[in-house]
Amino acid sequence: MNMLVSRRFRVVPERATLVNRALQGNGEILVKRGQEVIPSDVIGRSVLSAGFRTINLSKALQVSPGEVKKYLQRSMGKAIYKGELLGFNGGGLFGSKRVVTSPTDGILELFNEETGILKLKILPHNIDLPAAVFGIVDGVDHVKKIVSIKTQVTEVYGILGSGRPREGYLKVLGERGDLIDKNKISYDLHDKIIVGGGLIYDSALKEAVTFGVNGIITGGISSSEFKGMSGGKIKYAHSESEVGIGVLVTEGFGTIPVGQDIFDLLKSFDNKFVILEGNEGKVSLPSTNPGSIKSISKVQLSSENLDFKLQTETIETGKIIRVVGNPYMGEQGKVVAIDNAITILPTGVKVYMITILTNSRKIRVPYSNVEIIF
Amino acid sequence: MPKLSGVFDIFENLESIPYEDIARWLKPAPQQEVLENYLANRIIYPQVTPSTLIEQEYDLAILREALRRNPIFYKINQKKIFIPSDFLQITPDIKKLASVFIDAYSPSGIVVFILSTGTGDKVLGSLVTVFSSASDTLHFELEGQNYKLKSGSLIVLPCPKEHCHVSFKSTNSKIFGKNELLFEIPGGALGLIIDGRLK
Numbered sequence: 001m002n003m004l005v006s007r008r009f010r011v012v013p014e015r016a017t018l019v020n021r022a023l024q025g026n027g028e029i030l031v032k033r034g035q036e037v038i039p040s041d042v043i044g045r046s047v048l049s050a051g052f053r054t055i056n057l058s059k060a061l062q063v064s065p066g067e068v069k070k071y072l073q074r075s076m077g078k079a080i081y082k083g084e085l086l087g088f089n090g091g092g093l094f095g096s097k098r099v100v101t102s103p104t105d106g107i108l109e110l111f112n113e114e115t116g117i118l119k120l121k122i123l124p125h126n127i128d129l130p131a132a133v134f135g136i137v138d139g140v141d142h143v144k145k146i147v148s149i150k151t152q153v154t155e156v157y158g159i160l161g162s163g164r165p166r167e168g169y170l171k172v173l174g175e176r177g178d179l180i181d182k183n184k185i186s187y188d189l190h191d192k193i194i195v196g197g198g199l200i201y202d203s204a205l206k207e208a209v210t211f212g213v214n215g216i217i218t219g220g221i222s223s224s225e226f227k228g229m230s231g232g233k234i235k236y237a238h239s240e241s242e243v244g245i246g247v248l249v250t251e252g253f254g255t256i257p258v259g260q261d262i263f264d265l266l267k268s269f270d271n272k273f274v275i276l277e278g279n280e281g282k283v284s285l286p287s288t289n290p291g292s293i294k295s296i297s298k299v300q301l302s303s304e305n306l307d308f309k310l311q312t313e314t315i316e317t318g319k320i321i322r323v324v325g326n327p328y329m330g331e332q333g334k335v336v337a338i339d340n341a342i343t344i345l346p347t348g349v350k351v352y353m354i355t356i357l358t359n360s361r362k363i364r365v366p367y368s369n370v371e372i373i374f
Numbered sequence: 375m376p377k378l379s380g381v382f383d384i385f386e387n388l389e390s391i392p393y394e395d396i397a398r399w400l401k402p403a404p405q406q407e408v409l410e411n412y413l414a415n416r417i418i419y420p421q422v423t424p425s426t427l428i429e430q431e432y433d434l435a436i437l438r439e440a441l442r443r444n445p446i447f448y449k450i451n452q453k454k455i456f457i458p459s460d461f462l463q464i465t466p467d468i469k470k471l472a473s474v475f476i477d478a479y480s481p482s483g484i485v486v487f488i489l490s491t492g493t494g495d496k497v498l499g500s501l502v503t504v505f506s507s508a509s510d511t512l513h514f515e516l517e518g519q520n521y522k523l524k525s526g527s528l529i530v531l532p533c534p535k536e537h538c539h540v541s542f543k544s545t546n547s548k549i550f551g552k553n554e555l556l557f558e559i560p561g562g563a564l565g566l567i568i569d570g571r572l573k
Contacts, residue, residue, distance in 0.1 A: 006421060159418055222407055223414035227389060234389040234417045252418060254411035325422035326429060329415075347430040348466050351423055366423045368463075 003352060007313040007372040010261055012155040016299040018138055019275060019286065023129050023145035024048065031147060033139060036293055037131035039273065043147050044129035051122045053104055056210055058116020060100045060187035061089040065116030076108045079123065100187045132273040133286040134293050150301060152292040153284040156262055162229040163246035163278030168193045168214040172270045176219065177257035182207040189213050193276050195266050199255040208245055215246030215276035217266065217283060219330065220256035246278040256330040259322060313372050321356060325369030333358035380420030381460055385440040388417050399435035423463060433464045434474050441478035448479045455481065459491040468498060468564050469530050476501065476569060486560050499533060499564030506547040506570045515541040516566060525570045533561035
């Protein structure tokens with residue numbers, strides 16, 4: 001019997017692609033088309049001359065709004081520079097230590113004792129835009145202040161996502177099955193793309209938005225949370241949703257650990273620059289190998305998108321699969337046997353079972369409850 | 375090759391079904407989050423076969439509400455309900471499936487059930503609804519066999535032949551406004567479903 005199952009692309013390694021780097025505010029682009037760049041190269045410089053930034057210090061320091069002033073490390077009206085200590089809560093005997101550094105050069109303009117929010121008046125300062133990737137400048141848009149860099153990335157595809165493209169340094173919070181509540185979200189995660197575990201709670205998502213976290217990668221999410229982000233949609237969720245944070249769900253709904261394949265890869269990119277495209281359901285991990293410039297210089301970028309949509313394929317022994325039905329949802333392994341005889345499930349449904357060897361055990365599931373993964 | 379499909383692929387609006395609507399078919403009702411996550415996973419993985427009886431009950435409850443919102447399988451003018459053979463992926467029990475369609479569409483009169491397969495249609499049997507009063511007895515004779523039924527129930531009688539002759543008699547309950555009636559119905563693997571539940 002020809003047993004067809006879904007085939008899903010999860011990890012597409014070493015793909016040449018364009019990464020767009022955008023300059024904030026007015027400034028100039030410092031590179032030209034055809035120029036080779038490495039991550040630390042400054043490719044644009046701008047001056048941010050005005051504006052304010054607000055920080056919820058009560059939340060960041062985990063104290064009541066009325067107590068915040070006690071923990072402020074700089075007086076009101078004084079200047080502070082990016083990275084300098086703004087607030088510190090030692091945590092006492094039972095609490096955990098909370099450190100808040102200034103996200104920008106500024107002056108402590110106003111503090112609201114009822115909300116615990118500090119308003120920082122931004123000082124004029126230079127913003128350097130780093131290349132962040134190894135690559136070759138493919139195009140420069142001096143009007144929109146965008147530099148397109150041809151680079152090599154490993155693309156990781158999730159099941160669902162939300163949010164416009166965002167970038168940041170990846171921070172793995174714990175193990176792949178951890179439950180992420182708001183206590184695991186702290187101010188020092190702002191601008192980061194964080195890797196959660198098996199489930200991110202609603203309160204943690206809200207905290208992440210408050211602290212300016214750029215994105216979250218999670219194995220599972222509750223359907224009500226996801227629908228809140230995607231305008232109530234699940235089936236056609238890949239659209240234009242935007243809730244102030246990028247989200248990538250790698251497995252499905254409920255508590256499901258991030259798949260071993262994706263988690264191991266993300267762990268190897270901890271503290272490295274990544275680009276999360278929630279609405280596209282993917283995260284791109286730029287190569288950290290300087291030699292990748294040589295490889296991409298020989299590759300022509302294809303104008304057509306490769307088809308990474310769900311396909312079907314015949315299940316065979318030796319294939320690597322992930323389980324998409326209960327009770328082994330999210331487990332991965334290799335197919336080691338396919339039954340020749342039919343099994344009648346407790347539901348009365350007749351199926352062919354397959355045996356899968358995971359990292360820790362052998363499991364048997366109906367063949368229709370797996371996907372071949374790449 | 376294209377994407378693999380499943381029963382729940384047919385329906386466009388599953389995510390908009392409220393928890394309460396699905397939960398009312400389940401005893402005991404699962405926690406809201408559990409059921410909502412289950413439904414969401416069925417939307418993204420429609421090809422999955424339910425492995426346990428609990429999952430099968432969840433699937434049938436979702437199917438009831440999905441059908442209720444999409445009356446595409448009930449051709450009222452033809453007095454026919456078409457059951458796609460794909461639905462047997464949830465349960466091979468055709469009686470169970472038929473009851474799901476009855477719950478969803480609340481059909482009345484005499485309605486024929488048809489199994490739609492890729493190769494053609496097959497008559498499964500028929501439904502007849504009785505307008506019953508409480509504490510009444512319904513007398514049926516089906517192909518020479520006598521049945522005495524209490525009003526207020528839904529039961530299935532065997533009728534494997536292509537056509538079956540039925541005789542009905544009751545004191546207060548009625549079919550097509552009559553206490554006594556002789557009629558013929560298409561039969562099949564399902565047989566004759568008598569819906570005598572109080573209306």
